[in-house]
Every structure is written in C-alpha cells, then in structure tokens.
Amino acid sequence: ETGVTQxxxxxxxxxxxxxTLRCSSQSGHNTVSWYQQALGQGPQFxxxxxxxxxxxxxxxxxxxxxxxxxxxxxxxxxxxxxLDDSALYLCASSSGPKQTQYFGPGTRLxxx
Amino acid sequence: KQEVTQIPAALSVPEGENLVLNCSxxxxxxxxxxxxxxxxxxxxxxxxxxxxxQREQTSGRLNASLDKSSGRSTLYIxxxxxxxxxxxxCDRRPGGTSYGKLTFGQGTILTVHP
Numbered sequence: 001e002t003g004v005t006q007x008x009x010x011x012x013x014x015x016x017x018x019x020t021l022r023c024s025s026q027s028g029h030n031t032v033s034w035y036q037q038a039l040g041q042g043p044q045f046x047x048x049x050x051x052x053x054x055x056x057x058x059x060x061x062x063x064x065x066x067x068x069x070x071x072x073x074x075x076x077x078x079x080x081x082x083l084d085d086s087a088l089y090l091c092a093s094s095s096g097p098k099q100t101q102y103f104g105p106g107t108r109l110x111x112x
Numbered sequence: 113k114q115e116v117t118q119i120p121a122a123l124s125v126p127e128g129e130n131l132v133l134n135c136s137x138x139x140x141x142x143x144x145x146x147x148x149x150x151x152x153x154x155x156x157x158x159x160x161x162x163x164x165x166q167r168e169q170t171s172g173r174l175n176a177s178l179d180k181s182s183g184r185s186t187l188y189i190x191x192x193x194x195x196x197x198x199x200x201x202c203d204r205r206p207g208g209t210s211y212g213k214l215t216f217g218q219g220t221i222l223t224v225h226p
Contacts, residue, residue: 004155033214042116042201042216043156090155098143098205101214103156 003027004093004104012110013081021076021107025093031055032074033101034066035090043090049074050097086111115139116204118217126225131189133220135202140180143205147176147187150199150219159200160187192224 003026013019025032031050035043045058049068063079072093078085088108092101119134135145144163148156160169160176162185168177173190185202199221203214 035214035216040218042203042218043214044216045214088153092156100146100158100161102158103148105155106153108153 006104006107010108017081018079023074023091025072029093031094033092034076037088081111115215116217118220122221124223133187135185137183137204145185148201194224197224
C-alpha cells in the first residue's frame with residue numbers, strides 16, 4: 001500500500017458528459033501526477049501539479065484539466081467525454097517533481 | 113514514434129525459470145529509470161529505481177541494469193514463481209525540465225505456470 005488513494009474506483013458516463021476524479025496524495029508529498037492508461041497500453045502522462053501549480057503537461061487536449069489543493073490532494077476534470085476517454089486513470093504522488101512517484105489504485109472510467 | 117519499447121510483449125514460462133525482460137529507449141538523456149509491476153486492473157507498484165549515475169539495482173530475486181549508451185535496461189527475475197505473474201512496465205524519467213513526465217513502455221505480460 002502506497003498511501004495514495006483515488007475515488008471513485010469505477011465510473012460509467014455517457015459521451016458528452018463531464019467527470020471529476022480525485023486523488024489524495026501520500027502524507028508529506030507535495031506533487032501529484034496524472035496518467036491515462038488505455039487497455040493493453042502503458043500509462044500516458046497527462047499533467048503534473050507541484051505546490052498547487054501545473055508543472056508540466058503531456059499531449060492531452062484542454063478539456064483535460066486539473067487542480068491541486070492546499071493539502072496537495074488533486075482533481076482531474078474531463079469535459080465533453082469521448083468514447084476514447086475510457087481508460088484507467090492513475091495518479092501518483094511524490095515528495096518533489098524529480099522524486100520517486102507512488103501510484104494509487106486508479107479509477108476505471110467507462111464512457112458509453 | 114515509441115519512445116520506450118519493451119520486449120517481449122508477453123512471456124509464459126514454467127515456475128523456476130530465470131527471466132530477462134528488456135526495455136529500450138530512444139533518448140539517452142535520462143534522469144532515472146524505474147521498473148514497475150502492475151496486477152490486472154490495479155495501480156503500479158515500484159520494483160526498482162536506477163539513477164542515471166548507476167549501472168544496476170538489486171532487490172531480492174530482482175536485478176535491473178541500465179546502459180545509457182545503448183539506451184537499454186534489463187530486468188532479471190531469478191527463480192520465477194507463480195506470484196510473479198503480472199505486467200511489468202519500465203519508465204524513463206527524462207532530464208532537463210521535463211523531469212515530471214514519466215514515459216512508459218507498453219509492458220511485458222508475464223505468466224508463470226506452477
């Protein structure tokens with residue numbers, strides 16, 4: 001167990017809807033990174049938050065957005081859901097942007 | 113273009129065999145390389161982390177090596193057990209300002225038969 005928790009564990013949405021996924025970082029960690037993992041693929045980096053600021057972004061459209069709160073927990077928001085957004089969404093926390101990342105169990109999103 | 117490639121994509125072996133999983137990357141300017149294990153539908157568990165200044169790391173039956181010049185890392189699993197069955201992922205953390213962006217391979221699916 002890494003101490004990183006994610007909610008919800010599973011979610012079903014329909015195309016066009018919006019979704020918010022949540023991540024609680026491990027105690028003492030100030031950095032959260034989000035990844036999308038499609039079935040049979042490796043995780044793809046979405047973005048990273050460090051001390052409440054976005055600290056890097058992968059090749060995802062603007063409808064993927066995020067927040068980090070003063071307690072360093074984080075949210076991933078996805079607007080205008082598409083079928084291809086169906087995936088396992090992983091968050092990872094670390095004690096700094098360059099430090100080892102510890103992953104949560106993920107949220108599995110299904111878009112119908 | 114795939115930045116991180118893992119070979120083989122899948123591996124099925126009887127219990128007790130020694131295994132080698134390969135990870136290659138196109139950009140040798142790395143900060144570190146990490147091997148993870150992922151059980152079906154679960155998150156990632158870190159196995160070994162190799163800093164760019166290191167050549168290898170060992171933990172129990174696992175040994176990981178790093179050769180930056182050739183852009184390769186190898187995960188060696190000794191005396192495999194059915195409990196080792198999982199997907200193994202390697203990730204490269206780049207240097208410079210992109211250090212937060214881990215780049216994963218597609219993984220090797222390992223099945224160890226009793």
